[in-house]
Amino acid sequence: MSDPARVAFLGLGIMGSRMAANLTRAGVDVVAWNRTRARAEELADEHGMIVAATPAEAAEAAGAVITMVVDSPQVEEVLFGPSGAADGLSAGGLVIDMTTIAPTASRRLAERLARDGIGFLDAPVTGSAPRAEDATLTIMAGGAAEHFERAKPLLEAMGRLVLHVGPQGHGSMIKLLNNTVAAVNAAALAEALTMAETAELDLDALTAVMSAGSGGSTMLDLKGGPMRERSFEPLFKLDHMLKDVRHCLAEARALGATLPLATRAEELYAKAAAGGRGEEDFAAVIEALDK
C-alpha cells in the first residue's frame, strides 16, 4: 500500500545520498533504492531509511518518487525498465526527477507518466556535494503548480533556494543554461590563467584584481585555486559538465538559438575529456589549454 507521506528515493550517488539523508533528517519516511544495493544498506543503517530491492518496490510503498541518477537513459530505466518505479506508482502519484537531463527527454517522460495519471516535475539542482550535505542546494522545478506545491516541503528539506520556474521542462532548461554559463566562465578563467602563467604575471595580483572587479565570478572563487594548483579532485566531474553543455547546445539548436561561446567551450571540455580528464573536476579544462 502506498503511503503519501513516504518518499521513494532512487539513486544514492554523491548527491543523492546526501539529499536522501536530509529528507530523513526532516522527518520524511524514505524508501531508498540504489543500483549497488550495499551502498543503500550502508546509508539505511546510518540514516534509518528502508531499503527496497527494486524501483517498483520502493515506489509501491510511497506516494512520490524522487530520481537522482546520471542522465536520461538511467531515469528511463528506473522509471520504465524491468521492475521500474512506474510499475509501483498508481494514478495520483508524483515523480520528481532531480537529475539534470535534456528538456526534451523530461517532456517525453512527463507525457508517458501522464497517460497513467502520474504527475511529473523536472527539478534539477545546482550546488555540489557540500551544498547537498548542508541542504543548501538551489532547486528549480518545472511543472504544474499543484505538483510543485506537493513537492515543495520535500524540496525545501534539501535546498535553500527552491523555485517554481515555469511549466514542465523549464527547470531543466534553466539548470542547463546556468551550467553552460558556468562552463564558459570557467574556461575563460582557465585561458586567462594560462596566459598569465606564460607571461609570468603575479597570479595573486591577477586574482585579486578580477575578484574586486569586472572579471569576478563564482567560477573564479571556486575554481581559481584548483586550476592554479592543477588539483582536480572531483566536486563536479568534467564529463558531467560536458554532458550538460551538450544538452544545452542541442536544445539551442532545436530552438534556433545560437550559443557561440558555449560551442567553443564544448570543444575545450571535449578535448580535456579526450585527454583523460573526464573523471576529474571540470577545473581540469585548463589542461586543454596547456601547451
Next chain:
Amino acid sequence: MSDPARVAFLGLGIMGSRMAANLTRAGVDVVAWNRTRARAEELADEHGMIVAATPAEAAEAAGAVITMVVDSPQVEEVLFGPSGAADGLSAGGLVIDMTTIAPTASRRLAERLARDGIGFLDAPVTGSAPRAEDATLTIMAGGAAEHFERAKPLLEAMGRLVLHVGPQGHGSMIKLLNNTVAAVNAAALAEALTMAETAELDLDALTAVMSAGSGGSTMLDLKGGPMRERSFEPLFKLDHMLKDVRHCLAEARALGATLPLATRAEELYAKAAAGGRGEEDFAAVIEALDK
C-alpha cells in the same frame, strides 16, 4: 620650476575628470590639461585646479605626470607630440599612465622616457565612472618599486585596491586579462539570456538561480538588467571593450598563448560595433546575438 608635490593630470574624460577631482580633494595640487580646454576650465572652477595650455606646460610645473586618455596613440601624443609632457619633465620625473594600452606600447614608452632619466609606471584602473567618482577604483601598477612607492599616495587618493603587480607592462597585462575575462563572461551571459528569451523562460528565475550558484558573475550583477532591458547608456563603451580584447589577443599571440573564448568573443563585439553599437555600453553585445 617643477614642484614635486604637484601633479600634472592629462585627460579629463569620464574617468579622468573624476580621478583628478579626487586628487584635489586629497590635497594634491593638480595642474590639469585636456584636449578640449573648456572642459578643463569648467572642472578647474569646480575643484580648484590650475589649467595648463599644453601638456608640456602642465608637466613643467609638476614632479609627476598622470595620463588618462584613450589609447596608446593618444598617450604618445600627449607625452612626445608637439608641446608634449616629455618636454616639460626633467630627469627624476615620473610618468604614471593610467590609460589601458597594449603592454608592448607601454614598454616602448617606458624605454623612451628612461633615456631622459624619467620613470614610468603602467597603472591602469578597473571600475567605471561611479567607482572613479567614489575613489574606489582598483589600480594595478607595473614598474620599479621605487616609482610605485612615489606614486602610491596619489594612487590611493583615487583607488581602494592599489597593487604593485610586478615589473613594467604587468599592470597593463593584468588589466587586459581582467577585461577580457569580463568581456567573455558578459557575452556568455548575453547568449544565455537570448536563448532564455527564445524559450520563453522566466528570466527572473534564471537570474536568481545563476546568482545563487555556479553561473554567478560580476557581469551578471552589473549587466544582466541592462541586457534584459536593452538599455545601453554607456558606463564602459563597447568600442573600448573591443579595443581591450584586441590588445589582449595581440599580446597572447606575441607570447604564443591561445585564448579561444576571447577570440570568439572578439567576433561578437566586433559584430555589435559594426552594427553601430560601439558608442553604447558593452552590454549591447547582446545585439550581436539577436536574430
